[in-house]
Amino acid sequence: MLEPHAGDGRVTAALDIHPAHTWALADRGEAHHQAGHYDQAVTDFTAVLELDPTLTWALISRGQTHPQAGHYEKAREDLERAVEADPEDLSSTFEKLMLDTVEGQLEACAEQWSRLLASPVSPPNEAATRFLGLLRVLLLEPESGVAEATEEFLSANPDHETITDALAYLAELTAGGDGVADRARQCRRLIVERASEQPGCRRTGRCHACSGAHRAYGGASPVGALAGWAVRCLGLVSVNHQRI
Numbered sequence: 001m002l003e004p005h006a007g008d009g010r011v012t013a014a015l016d017i018h019p020a021h022t023w024a025l026a027d028r029g030e031a032h033h034q035a036g037h038y039d040q041a042v043t044d045f046t047a048v049l050e051l052d053p054t055l056t057w058a059l060i061s062r063g064q065t066h067p068q069a070g071h072y073e074k075a076r077e078d079l080e081r082a083v084e085a086d087p088e089d090l091s092s093t094f095e096k097l098m099l100d101t102v103e104g105q106l107e108a109c110a111e112q113w114s115r116l117l118a119s120p121v122s123p124p125n126e127a128a129t130r131f132l133g134l135l136r137v138l139l140l141e142p143e144s145g146v147a148e149a150t151e152e153f154l155s156a157n158p159d160h161e162t163i164t165d166a167l168a169y170l171a172e173l174t175a176g177g178d179g180v181a182d183r184a185r186q187c188r189r190l191i192v193e194r195a196s197e198q199p200g201c202r203r204t205g206r207c208h209a210c211s212g213a214h215r216a217y218g219g220a221s222p223v224g225a226l227a228g229w230a231v232r233c234l235g236l237v238s239v240n241h242q243r244i
Contacts, residue, residue: 022048026058029065038069056086060095067099075099090116102175106139113139127158131166138173138183146183150190163195 029044045062048055063078079099082092093116100109117136121128130153137149158166170191173184 022051022055022058025051026061029061033061033065033068036068038065041065042069042071054085056082056089056092059085060092063092063099064095067102072099072103090119098169098172101139101180102172104176104178106176106178106180110140127153127156127162130156131158131162134166134187135169138170138180138187142179142183146186147190150187154191154194160195163191167191 025044025048029041029048032038032041032044042062042065045058045065048058049062052058059078059082063075063082066072066075066078076096076099079092079096082089083096086092093112097109097113097116100106101113106113113135117132117140119132121132134149134153137144137146153166167188170184170188174181174188176184
């Protein structure tokens with residue numbers, strides 16, 4: 001059985017005592033997702049929703065996981081339900097727009113992207129703000145330079161988790177097969193190169209930023225390279241778990 005978090009038996013113990021702990025099921029679902037066990041992750045997020053169908057974050061998490069299990073229509077259903085349930089929750093809107101974009105509907109959702117990317121990051125976060133600016137260049141401003149926008153993002157000195165999550169979303173965009181995909185590939189390459197240049201990095205896994213970048217950059221499938229559940233690096237679209 002997959003341990004939900006290495007070195008931490010709290011989730012397993014909680015589920016042994018009380019299998020209906022929504023937070024424990026969600027944490028185990030996250031662990032399955034990060035390990036590439038997408039069907040098991042969907043099962044855990046579904047169990048959370050069966051316990052409490054009003055948990056929008058669980059819909060978003062399952063909607064993020066469905067595509068990696070090959071269930072694109074189910075992903076759309078979950079994300080549309082999440083947006084309908086809470087139109088002010090930018091996390092569900094972000095994930096739905098990502099799905100629309102990967103499926104070749106960027107032109108139809110460009111105005112929504114423009115509004116979302118103009119939203120302030122809360123709480124303020126320089127790296128997250130610059131990542132939104134990078135997405136704006138990739139999605140809406142093809143005449144702008146990808147290299148310059150990437151350097152602008154990296155100048156905020158994002159930590160390894162932010163780099164990993166950024167690369168994960170860029171990896172998803174490369175599945176589009178259009179100009180956005182080409183720009184996303186260029187951006188990912190530049191970020192990985194920069195991460196590998198950090199002091200002490202020899203591509204051995206000792207450098208957290210580099211190893212995180214290579215985990216997100218590597219992998220046979222661009223969609224399968226997604227590293228995060230929800231959008232941890234963007235305060236703008238963070239998902240708050242309701243711990244019960």
